[in-house]
Amino acid sequence: MKRIITGAILAALAASPAAAADPIYFHKAGVTREAFVADFDECAGLARGVREHAQPYVYSPNLYTTLAAAFFAGLTSGREQRYMADNVLRTCMADKGYRRVQATKAVTKELKGLAERERIDRLFALAAEPEPQGGILPR
Amino acid sequence: MRKTTLAFACAALCAALPVAPPAAAAPLKKVPAALNPAKAYLLVEYRLQANPFAGFPGSRKTMPLQGGLTFARYDAAAGDVRGLGRASANPLAAGQAQRELFSNKPLAKGDTTRLFLLEVDPGTWVVEGYANTAFSLGSYSFDLAPGTVTDLGVVEAERDWAEEQRRMTSGDVLLSAMAGPFAGHADMAPLRLTFRPRAAGDLPVPAGLPADRVRPVAFTPDSKFGDYLGGLVNRIEGVNARLRAEAAKAP
Numbered sequence: 473m474k475r476i477i478t479g480a481i482l483a484a485l486a487a488s489p490a491a492a493a494d495p496i497y498f499h500k501a502g503v504t505r506e507a508f509v510a511d512f513d514e515c516a517g518l519a520r521g522v523r524e525h526a527q528p529y530v531y532s533p534n535l536y537t538t539l540a541a542a543f544f545a546g547l548t549s550g551r552e553q554r555y556m557a558d559n560v561l562r563t564c565m566a567d568k569g570y571r572r573v574q575a576t577k578a579v580t581k582e583l584k585g586l587a588e589r590e591r592i593d594r595l596f597a598l599a600a601e602p603e604p605q606g607g608i609l610p611r
Numbered sequence: 612m613r614k615t616t617l618a619f620a621c622a623a624l625c626a627a628l629p630v631a632p633p634a635a636a637a638p639l640k641k642v643p644a645a646l647n648p649a650k651a652y653l654l655v656e657y658r659l660q661a662n663p664f665a666g667f668p669g670s671r672k673t674m675p676l677q678g679g680l681t682f683a684r685y686d687a688a689a690g691d692v693r694g695l696g697r698a699s700a701n702p703l704a705a706g707q708a709q710r711e712l713f714s715n716k717p718l719a720k721g722d723t724t725r726l727f728l729l730e731v732d733p734g735t736w737v738v739e740g741y742a743n744t745a746f747s748l749g750s751y752s753f754d755l756a757p758g759t760v761t762d763l764g765v766v767e768a769e770r771d772w773a774e775e776q777r778r779m780t781s782g783d784v785l786l787s788a789m790a791g792p793f794a795g796h797a798d799m800a801p802l803r804l805t806f807r808p809r810a811a812g813d814l815p816v817p818a819g820l821p822a823d824r825v826r827p828v829a830f831t832p833d834s835k836f837g838d839y840l841g842g843l844v845n846r847i848e849g850v851n852a853r854l855r856a857e858a859a860k861a862p
Contacts (some may be wrong), residue, residue, distance in 0.1 A: 558798055
């Protein structure tokens with residue numbers, strides 16, 4: 473169970489489209505570990521429910537055009553799904569009173585170097601701090 | 612050997628055959644001559660969204676109704692859609708539809724409104740979603756009694772924009788069309804809904820419905836469930852709308 477939750481947290485942190493270049497984490501001063509894990513597990517579960525939606529298909533007799541269209545359709549489809557999952561996570565965590573925080577480079581580097589268990593401990597510690605480490609992002 | 616081959620062929624054929632889902636009740640395009648005592652009826656009026664590009668010459672004033680309400684059977688005790696997630700131990704009987712997807716077949720049309728009448732199975736239902744948004748964070752559930760018409764009133768949908776997000780302008784649309792797949796991603800927002808009782812000026816309850824069988828809906832708020840529609844999620848009243856209202860109240 474813990475492995476699933478940790479995986480969800482890391483996936484959200486790494487796979488979030490906004491986080492691809494600038495990772496974020498969620499902050500709620502004084503939150504308990506149990507509440508943080510339960511909230512994130514629920515929100516990550518909802519984000520995992522996002523599915524790829526069928527793209528409109530336009531027929532072309534030209535093979536190169538078809539290949540190019542398929543390439544770009546795949547590119548935009550994957551991006552759309554990531555944006556939707558990010559939006560679900562953002563809305564759900566905002567509903568539970570969390571703020572999104574731009575993770576500093578030091579925090580990002582530190583998290584990458586941690587093992588699974590230590591990483592979730594650190595994410596919780598960051599979430600529960602009285603003041604966030606990094607700039608607060610719009611809700 | 613031949614029997615084994617035949618068994619495999621039969622299994623493969625059975626697997627390939629599409630399994631027919633339970634027949635979903637289509638919206639009624641006419642008021643039935645008599646209410647089916649084994650069924651329940653839902654009456655709801657949609658207020659059409661304004662066209663944000665109505666200023667362009669020749670543009671329509673309202674958006675076409677491309678998406679609408681999705682209703683699902685709900686287990687209030689388990690807190691999920693019946694047969695799924697926390698309510699997986701409470702599936703529906705064979706032949707009963709788990710959800711009622713939107714189908715654009717109105718009973719009556721106004722200038723900016725559409726009136727729908729649905730025939731469904733009685734029981735507890737929840738407003739599962741609207742277009743691409745599931746109200747998994749908190750929605751309205753309600754009970755439908757057999758042989759009655761429950762009036763949900765008038766529903767209006769709008770985008771629930773987060774802080775510093777906005778809808779596309781005509782300039783954004785033009786730039787996006789020119790850049791194609793290399794265009795920046797437009798902001799996206801889940802929908803939120805407002806239900807209000809039917810009032811003067813709305814489409815009236817159809818005359819053919821027995822007045823003594825029509826009753827206003829009694830919503831139970833904060834009904835939660837998983838994201839089974841695969842799109843965005845929200846609270847039915849809007850998470851961002853609530854946060855904006857709280858921020859406006861704060862000193």
